[in-house]
Amino acid sequence: MSNHTGRIEIDSEDDILKARQTAREVAEEIGLGTTDTTRIVTAVSELARNIYLYAGEGSMEWERIPEQNRNGLTFVFEDEGPGIADPEAALDGEYSTSNGMGRGLSGTQTLMDDMEIETEPGEGTTIRIRKWE
Numbered sequence: 001m002s003n004h005t006g007r008i009e010i011d012s013e014d015d016i017l018k019a020r021q022t023a024r025e026v027a028e029e030i031g032l033g034t035t036d037t038t039r040i041v042t043a044v045s046e047l048a049r050n051i052y053l054y055a056g057e058g059s060m061e062w063e064r065i066p067e068q069n070r071n072g073l074t075f076v077f078e079d080e081g082p083g084i085a086d087p088e089a090a091l092d093g094e095y096s097t098s099n100g101m102g103r104g105l106s107g108t109q110t111l112m113d114d115m116e117i118e119t120e121p122g123e124g125t126t127i128r129i130r131k132w133e
């Protein structure tokens with residue numbers, strides 16, 4: 001895989017696996033080590049699963065960010081589901097509408113260098129995460 005960007009549609013358990021595999025390949029290809037690669041795979045897994053569980057379907061787009069002295073990776077998760085009612089509480093890790101631990105989003109933020117959430121009730125959710133080499 002030597003593309004600079006790619007996209008995966010997420011609407012099944014199998015697509016969560018595809019998203020994980022793609023994230024691992026891309027991270028290894030830009031030269032990230034085992035620890036960062038595992039962080040990315042964990043974060044991607046969580047966000048892809050949230051789309052599947054809470055929105056039913058959506059997508060993941062990844063993009064390499066080549067800079068002069070370092071490489072980075074961006075992943076954008078987008079869905080047109082119900083939106084996250086209280087994103088701040090969700091980032092505090094105290095909020096779950098399922099029987100999950102409610103630690104997915106807060107854990108993801110800890111694992112990544114940057115994370116942005118845009119969400120609107122009834123409109124959907126876009127989450128962008130980034131990791132630098």
Ligand SMILES: Nc1ncnc2c1ncn2[C@@H]1O[C@H](COP(=O)(O)OP(=O)(O)O)[C@@H](O)[C@H]1O
Pocket residue numbers: 046050051054055079081082083084085090093095096097098099100101102103104105106125
């Ligand atoms: N893509 C999404 N669309 C709608 N709601 C979401 C989405 N992702 C997360 N949420 C909401 O935020 C809550 C917290 O998510 P998370 O931190 O992953 O914990 P958990 O999945 O264990 O509940 C979820 O219970 C759900 O209500």
Ligand SMILES: [Mg+2]
Pocket residue numbers: 046049050100104105
């Ligand atoms: Mg979750």
